[in-house]
Amino acid sequence: MIFERDLKGAQTRLAELLDGARRAVAFTGAGISTECGIPDFRSPGGLWTQNKPIPYDVFVAHKAARNEAWRRRFAMEEAFGDAKPGRGHRALARLLGEGRLAGVITQNIDGLHQASGIPDDRLVELHGNGTYAICLECGRRYELSWVRTRFEASGGIAPDCEACDGPVKSATISFGQAMPEKEMARAEALTRAADLFIVIGSSLVVYPAAGFPLRAKRAGARLAILNREPTDFDDIADMVTRSEIGDVLAPFVDEA
Known part of the structure; x- marks a missing residue:
């Protein structure tokens, strides 16, 4: 594991990983939307x-x-x-538009990825909308x-x-409700084809969604984790940072 403690180091390392990837995939959780005023689920006040x-x-x-x-x-x-898309959402939309990202898998239900400009055919909503x-x-x-x-x-x-x-x-998708088969299959295909898997704002504790980063790593992808708190997969990641997601992704935001 490479733990990037400072913001500049995290930005540089992520840029290097993206530059070396041909089929990067982002996996997002509630943490990418907290900057937009939407609280996450488990932290105090969640x-x-x-x-x-x-x-x-x-x-x-x-x-x-x-x-x-x-x-x-x-x-x-x-x-x-x-709520409007934050820097994280806008950065992923730009990376997707530039062909540097193959797709986005999300656990979120807030619709902010679509609002940022990511088309439905490049977005997998594991927990619905x-x-x-x-x-x-x-x-x-x-x-x-x-x-x-x-x-x-x-x-x-x-x-x-x-x-x-x-x-x-x-x-x-509520607790006890079956996961959507079509979306799970799309996520599986993206995961297995990825050479870089970027976890953004997910605690990686809700299964089966949380299993995708591990499957990507086992299939040969590099793994980057941007999350405020530690996750169970930090030890196998190629990059981990606790810096704020919007700050880390700010260099990739299209401000035009």
């Missing part, structure tokens, strides 16, 4: 310290759980709905504005699908 996650089976089985899930979602929208909703029965898509209008008009009752009366849920 989202999971404020609200215990609602498991998928509880959401499906109980109307009260669906009501509470949507109450939380719209409360979060009030606090974080105006919280910027719209779907019916769990028929798969019909609903915009959040549709859900919110009916939620508020009914005094806080979660709406059901207009087509089949099925439960409507944000298009995210």
Whole structure:
């Protein structure tokens, strides 16, 4: 492991790794969005310290759980709905546009990668997307504005699908919900083809997503980890830094 303690060293080392890569892949977690005003999940004040996650089976089985899930979602929208892509998001969009990055795999559900300009066909969302909703029965898509209008008009009752009366849920993956097969397959293909795998803002404790860095390393890729706290994979990484993500990636941001 090469631990870069100072910012300049981290920037230089990452640039060297990117210059030597032909198929780099970024893997992002909540830490890339904290600069944008969106708290992470586990640290003090994080989202999971404020609200215990609602498991998928509880959401499906109980109307009260669906009501509470949507109450939380719209409360979060009030606090974080105006978030814009940060330096990390914009740096990855630029690297992708320049052909220096093959794709982005993300655990995030905030839609900020798309907002930064990364197209859907180059982005893998392992945990879904919280910027719209779907019916769990028929798969019909609903915009959040549709859900919110009916939620508020009914005094806080979660709406059901207009087509089949099925439960409507944000298009995210909850605890106990099956991972999306198509996205997992896309992530696997990107990971195995990578010669550089850059972890950005992930604690690497949520599986199966957290297994991708290890698979990349075992397949021969170099591994870089940019995260505020230590991870279980630091010892096998070719570069580790605790410097702020936006600061490390600032040289790659397109300010035009």
